[in-house]
Each structure stands twice: as structure tokens, then as C-alpha cells.
Amino acid sequence: xxxxxxxxxxxxxxxxxxxxxxxxxxxxxxxxxxxxxxxxxxxxxxxxxxxxxxxxxxxxxxxxxxxxxxxxxxxxxxxxxxxxxxxxxxxxxxxxxxxxxxxxxxxxxxxxxxxxxxxxxxxxxxxxxxxxxxxxxxxxxxxxxxxxxxxxxxxxxxxxxxxxxxxxxxxxxxxxxxxxxxxxxxxxxxxxxxxxxxxxxxxxxxxxxxxxxxxxxxxxxxxxxxxxxxxxxxxxxxxxxxxxxxxxxxxxxxxxxxxxxxxxxxxxxxxxxxxxxxxxxxxxxxxxxxxxxxxxxxxxxxxxxxxxxxxxxxxxxxxxxxxxxxxxxxxxxxxxxxxxxxxxxxxxxxxxxxxxxxxxxxxxxxxxxxxxxxxxxxxxxxxxxxxxxxxxxxxxxxxxxxxxxxxxxxxxxxxxxxxxxxxxxxxxxxxxxxxxxxxxxxxxxxxxxxxxxxxxxxxxxxxxxxxxxxxxxxxxxxxxxxxxxxxxxxxxxxxxxxxxxxxxxxxxxxxxxxxxxxxxxxxxxxxxxxxxx
Amino acid sequence: xxxxxxxxxxxxxxxxxxxxxxxxxxxxxxxxxxxxxxxxxxxxxxxxxxxxxxxxxxxxxxxxxxxxxxxxxxxxxxxxxxxxxxxxxxxxxxxxxxxxxxxxxxxxxxxxxxxxxxxxxxxxxxxxxxxxxxxxxxxxxxxxxxxxxxxxxxxxxxxxxxxxxxxxxxxxxxxxxxxxxxxxxxxxxxxxxxxxxxxxxxxxxxxxxxxxxxxxxxxxxxxxxxxxxxxxxxxxxxxxxxxxxxxxxxxxxxxxxxxxxxxxxxxxxxxxxxxxxxxxxxxxxxxxxx
Ligand code: HEM
Ligand SMILES: [Cu+2]
Numbered sequence: 001x002x003x004x005x006x007x008x009x010x011x012x013x014x015x016x017x018x019x020x021x022x023x024x025x026x027x028x029x030x031x032x033x034x035x036x037x038x039x040x041x042x043x044x045x046x047x048x049x050x051x052x053x054x055x056x057x058x059x060x061x062x063x064x065x066x067x068x069x070x071x072x073x074x075x076x077x078x079x080x081x082x083x084x085x086x087x088x089x090x091x092x093x094x095x096x097x098x099x100x101x102x103x104x105x106x107x108x109x110x111x112x113x114x115x116x117x118x119x120x121x122x123x124x125x126x127x128x129x130x131x132x133x134x135x136x137x138x139x140x141x142x143x144x145x146x147x148x149x150x151x152x153x154x155x156x157x158x159x160x161x162x163x164x165x166x167x168x169x170x171x172x173x174x175x176x177x178x179x180x181x182x183x184x185x186x187x188x189x190x191x192x193x194x195x196x197x198x199x200x201x202x203x204x205x206x207x208x209x210x211x212x213x214x215x216x217x218x219x220x221x222x223x224x225x226x227x228x229x230x231x232x233x234x235x236x237x238x239x240x241x242x243x244x245x246x247x248x249x250x251x252x253x254x255x256x257x258x259x260x261x262x263x264x265x266x267x268x269x270x271x272x273x274x275x276x277x278x279x280x281x282x283x284x285x286x287x288x289x290x291x292x293x294x295x296x297x298x299x300x301x302x303x304x305x306x307x308x309x310x311x312x313x314x315x316x317x318x319x320x321x322x323x324x325x326x327x328x329x330x331x332x333x334x335x336x337x338x339x340x341x342x343x344x345x346x347x348x349x350x351x352x353x354x355x356x357x358x359x360x361x362x363x364x365x366x367x368x369x370x371x372x373x374x375x376x377x378x379x380x381x382x383x384x385x386x387x388x389x390x391x392x393x394x395x396x397x398x399x400x401x402x403x404x405x406x407x408x409x410x411x412x413x414x415x416x417x418x419x420x421x422x423x424x425x426x427x428x429x430x431x432x433x434x435x436x437x438x439x440x441x442x443x444x445x446x447x448x449x450x451x452x453x454x455x456x457x458x459x460x461x462x463x464x465x466x467x468x469x470x471x472x473x474x475x476x477x478x479x480x481x482x483x484x485x486x487x488x489x490x491x492x493x494x495x496x497x498x499x500x501x502x503x504x505x506x507x508x509x510x511x512x513x514x515x516x517x518x519x520x521x522x523x524x525x526x527x528x529x530x531x532x533x
Numbered sequence: 534x535x536x537x538x539x540x541x542x543x544x545x546x547x548x549x550x551x552x553x554x555x556x557x558x559x560x561x562x563x564x565x566x567x568x569x570x571x572x573x574x575x576x577x578x579x580x581x582x583x584x585x586x587x588x589x590x591x592x593x594x595x596x597x598x599x600x601x602x603x604x605x606x607x608x609x610x611x612x613x614x615x616x617x618x619x620x621x622x623x624x625x626x627x628x629x630x631x632x633x634x635x636x637x638x639x640x641x642x643x644x645x646x647x648x649x650x651x652x653x654x655x656x657x658x659x660x661x662x663x664x665x666x667x668x669x670x671x672x673x674x675x676x677x678x679x680x681x682x683x684x685x686x687x688x689x690x691x692x693x694x695x696x697x698x699x700x701x702x703x704x705x706x707x708x709x710x711x712x713x714x715x716x717x718x719x720x721x722x723x724x725x726x727x728x729x730x731x732x733x734x735x736x737x738x739x740x741x742x743x744x745x746x747x748x749x750x751x752x753x754x755x756x757x758x759x760x761x762x763x764x765x766x767x768x769x770x771x772x773x774x775x776x777x778x779x780x781x782x783x784x785x786x787x788x789x790x791x792x793x794x795x796x797x798x799x800x801x802x803x804x805x806x807x808x809x810x811x812x813x814x815x816x817x818x819x820x821x822x823x
Contacts, residue, residue, distance in 0.1 A: 120557075228752050
């Protein structure tokens, strides 16, 4: 993508080579860094998943010891959440938001650089714990005490790494908010913003509100371990369940942080390939805002089995089910957008349609889990694992992949190879279901999560899941190869790229100039809108 | 709101962010090693702190230079305002976690340990002699650590409340002086604010010494000690940071920086100080008083 610097006008003298990337304040450079970081972490986290699946191929212990197995499940989750999905979304935000709203760059470019350059340090700290006395963290990504307090030397490193990632996320989110509120071109009113911008605005609020709470919670873990405090120790008047409340007050909004930008991506792609405007734009905005609001009052659905007053259980059950309403509005709108559209099925569209179907399956299993008495049965089984992988893999990850296919021609100026894109799609979709669908069955039958061994009767489904996992993992190598090939060459992309694409980013050249809109575009003319006044 | 200006200032590449990452990472790795018992961690921490200070001087130095040379237009100013506002909001949420822990303990978990509601069996089997009262005076049901006395509200904490509230007033006075271009009053007002902040920190230290030496109240004093010291400790840290920021602003005022109509650096520091003030009121009411 170094060709994009060619028409750069006033800061000709920025450093080249490695130093360009280390010092850059450019939203496209930083977006690229985020996306590559996320991609690398995706393979590291994926490798850990394959270790887990290899051990679970057969009952009994074959390859790794239980401690290491548990540190793999813990690290896999932390890496996929904080190292893959969140950075990928921030990368997309960096690349797209300034172009979509007709701005020059992000509002706070130097801080933008710092948000990114924290991540390699934080994850080096995190990964280095695998080589320490006592191994990596193995108490689960939820870090429940007292178990997590038994971590060896790794504990403070993990806690500080989480603080560090939190700083990165908060700065990134603040930048997104400032950019959206302050950098829009004249005429780009709030209710004209693409949904990707809207969903990111709301996601950014969630991030600013909950990352500090996580930071507070893990700080209490640190002081309980090293400074004699008793937040989570009943003998000192504290309560381990307090940590769960703090964690899930962060954790549930966090799962929406991991999905709302995907909603935005899919809401951009579906109209393009259905060649119809998005159905129910404003209801999409309100639904996103309602989901974000509700996400703050449902957290204890993760804690039905720890012992809560009945009124609490009922409240959290009903509040959780309420989220299905705005989510349903969204699914309805996507389907209505496609209804009677003149549809074509290029790779981004395929991933988006798979997103709708498979994410909805994850939403339904979520509803089952929300039923308190049923959750007593399902909690901490593979059914939960199936649920969150359906919303996260064919949900968040598929949307990220769809976004890459959709905007890659804009970013690089080259078309990707459609045949290999479709191959990637079909392999991913088939294998994702082969991997995660059987987990519903073993979960309902009682197979516990986070345990390296299992009863004999679960063998068949586990073997199928392991085969699926390897298939899915290898299918992603096609993606890696395709992205590299597209950056290096390929058919020339037009400025609009997709026949039905709407939005300011498509009015720029492919690849776009180094600074997006140095003079604000005429939004009304570009979008074919009647003037507002 | 969206604005028509097109010459939004995008700074050149900068080495400060990566320097900041190296600094914070050294601090964290050093501290982690220290906690794990490796003394060399201390040296890494000192190194990290030094780099951090260099980075802060360098980064803010660049911003001040750019600001004073007039590179920032109104739109940039608005970006800074949104940035600072949401940063303070994130800090509010950080304190919310600790206040939440305090409320949860006082309202729910401690009464349950004492046998209320569904806690009846927990109490009768595990901690039969434990009575849930707040403030706790005996380190929770397990009585880990020893006896202690709690910190009353109307001694030093009340003095501190008065100090901080007064500092809010002097700061507002300084702000009005800046807007009216009365540089003398501005500098006096700011100086008084910084001084009051410094006195607050001294009083807080005396209070901590009193707690440890006379009251037997330590970090190990059950959940009362935990919430007391983490809430007041993090607040004290924020007062320190706020006072340092105001001190830098004071120096800048003495050097003739800021204009009556354009002085966001000053305002950002003031917002931060007021935030620290409001948190203190919460502490005074819920930690010391009721
Ligand atoms: C209709 C919407 C949803 C509902 C009703 C729902 C409900 C639930 C419930 C009740 C649990 C707890 C299960 C248990 O531990 O017993 C759960 C777990 C989980 N959900 Fe959802 N969910 C929904 C959507 C999502 C989305 C969109 C995501 C992420 C993109 C997500 C990610 C997760 C994760 C990661 C867990 C497991 C956390 C853990 O214990 O490690 N969920 N969900
Ligand atoms: Cu949840």
C-alpha cells in the first residue's frame, strides 16, 4: 500500500521504512497496522484453539497437561477478544470513518498512533507469561477469584497487560467519538451517517464506560493477591461474587462491543449487493442504541448459578430476553433490504448472508441460556461454548472478513480473486458449522467446558468438531494468501468498485489519497440527496 | 458539530507515542517482577518512570509549541474538548468500580455474611459469631489481621473537604481572571489552588500515618480497609496528578501563555480538578460519613 503516498502533498518528509509505521499519524497507516496486528493475532489465537481441539479429539489425556490446556483456553479467549476482534474493528474504524464522514483524518492523530502502539507491547507481556514459573494464566478469561489468584508469576503481567489494552481501547474509543462528532463534512448530519459510523459511535461509548470498570476489577485482584486487601475474600468481609458482578458489568457490554460494528458492516454490504437502500435506517439506529442501553442491565445472566436473590434472577432473565427485540428488528431489516432486491452474491455478500443466518442461531441459543432455570442446566457446558462461538465466529469474524473483501479493492486499488474468495467462504462456512454445531449436542448432554478430558459418550461429536476446527483453520490460509496477493496486484479496481455502492468513501480514488478529504466534499451532491434546507 | 474548515491540523509523525509505550511497559514489567520478588524490577521501574517523564515533557511540549504558534483552529480545539470530556468520563467509571464494590459490600454481601436473606446457613455454619455491622471493626468474619478503629469524618477528612472546596473556588476565580485578562489575579488564583492541593496531600498523608500508627487501620483491615484505602488512595493519586497539571499550567501562565478567548489547556486542567473535587465529595459522604 506504499503507493498511496505518491500524491501526498504537505508532509513529504515523513520517515520511510520501519519508522514510517512507528511514527505515523495517518489514519490509513494506523488502520493498516491494526488490521495486520489483528490478523497475526488471529493465527496465534487460532493455533491455540487447535491445541485445545487436538487434546479434545479423544477422551483421556493425550498431548498436553491439564494446566497447559487451561492456559490455552484462557489465552485463546483473551487473544481472540482483545487481540483480534477489537483491533480489527478499530482498524476498520480508522480506515473507514474519516472517509465515510468526509473528514481529513482522525480527530486526534498522535493519540491514534499510541492506541495502536500499545497493543504489541501489551500482547508481548501477555504471551511471555507462557514461559514463566507456573505457566500462563489458566483460570479462564473471566479471571474469577479465588481460582485466578492461584496463578503463578504470570498474574501481575496479565493484569497489567489488561490495563494496557484498556488504555489502548479507551484512547481509540475517545478518538472515534471525537472524530464522528467533530470531523463530519458539512451536510453529513447524524442521521445521514452510514450505519457503520453509527454502530461505532455507540460502541465507543460502551468502551469508554466499561473498560475502566474492568481495570478497577483487575486492580482489586492485584491488591487482593499482593497487598492484603479482602475485596473477594469472605473471611475479610468481602465476596468473590463481587468480582463476577464487576467483571460481567464490563463483560456483557463487551460482547456488544464485539458485535455492534459487525452490524454496521453488514448494514453497509447488504444494500450494495441487493441494490436497494437499507430498509428501516432510523429503526436500525434506535435498535443499536437500545441494545447498547440494555447491555448495561443484563450482566448477571452470566451468574444465574452463583446464588442471587430470586428477584435478581427474574430481573436479569427478563431484561436479557428484551434484547431479542431490537436484535430482531435488525435481522428483520436486513432481510427486508434483500426482499425483492436484484441480488448478486459476491464474496462480501456471501459472508454477510451467512452472518445473518448463523448469528441468528447464536442469538437463539442465547435466548435459551437467558431462561434462568434452563441455564442452571446449560451453564458451564459446551452449549455455552456453542452459543458464543456462533455469535463470535460466523458473527463478528465473518463480518470482519466481509468488510475486508468489501473494502479491500478501495484500500489497495486491486480486485481480489473472486473464485478464491468464494472458495474461502464456502470452506469457512461449512467448517464453522462442523466445528461448533456438535457442541450444542454435547453441551445439552452435559459435557462441561474448560475440562481437558471427557466421558466416552461425547467422543463422536468431539472428533467431528476437531476435524471442523482444522478445516476452518486451514481455510483461513487462503484468506491470508488472497489478501497479500490483492495488495501486490490484480485487476484494477474502479473508484466505485461495486455497482450498487453508496457512500462518500466510494467517491475517492482507489486507492484513496493519503489524506482523505482535504477539502470537505459536497455531501448532498455526492450522495444524490436533496438539499437539507 | 461539523464545520467547514478544511485546514485541520494533522501533526507529522511522532516518536512520543512509542516512547510512551516503552515507558509504561517498563514500569509494568518492572513492577510485576518486583511483586514476584525480583528486586531488579525496581530499577526497571525507575527507568520506565524516567522515560515516561521525558515522554510527557516531549509530547506536551510539542502540543504547547503547536498551540502557541497558532496551528490549532477551532475545530482542533473542539476535538480536544471532546477528548478531555470523554477521558474524564472514563475516569468516573474507574471510580464507579470501587464505589460499586463499596455499595455491594455494604448493602448485599456483608449482611448476607451476617445471616440475612439467603445467607442464613452461611452464617450459622461458617461464621456463627459474625454480626454484620458497618463500619466493620473486626476485619470481617475471619478476623484476619487485628482489631482496628475506623476513620471518623469530622477530623482531618472534614479539613480536606474544606481545602478541596476552597481550591475549586480559587480555580474558578483564576479562570474568570484569565477571561478578563487580569494576569496578576490569574496567577495568584492558580497558585492558591496548587497550594491548597498540596496541603490536601500533606493532610492526607498525615491521615494515613494516623490510620496505620494509631488506629491499626491498614490495607489488611478486612473489606473496610480495602475499600477505604483504594478509594482514598486512587483519589489521592488523582489529586497529585491534577495538582501537577495545574502547576504546569501555572508556569505557562507565568510565561504569558493563554489568551482570554482561547485557553483550552487551562480549561482542561480545571475540568480535571473539578472532577477530582466531585469524587472527593462522594468519598467524604460514603466512605467517611454515612
Ligand atoms: C440475543 C442476544 C444474546 C443473549 C440473549 C445472550 C445470552 C447469554 C447468556 C444467558 C449467557 C450465559 C450462559 C452461561 O454462562 O450459562 C451468554 C454467554 C455468552 N455470550 Fe451471549 N447472548 C446474546 C448475544 C451475544 C453476543 C452478540 C455475543 C458476542 C458477540 C455473546 C457472547 C457471549 C459470550 C462470549 C458468552 C460466554 C462468556 C463466558 O462465560 O465465557 N452473546 N450469553
Ligand atoms: Cu452476556
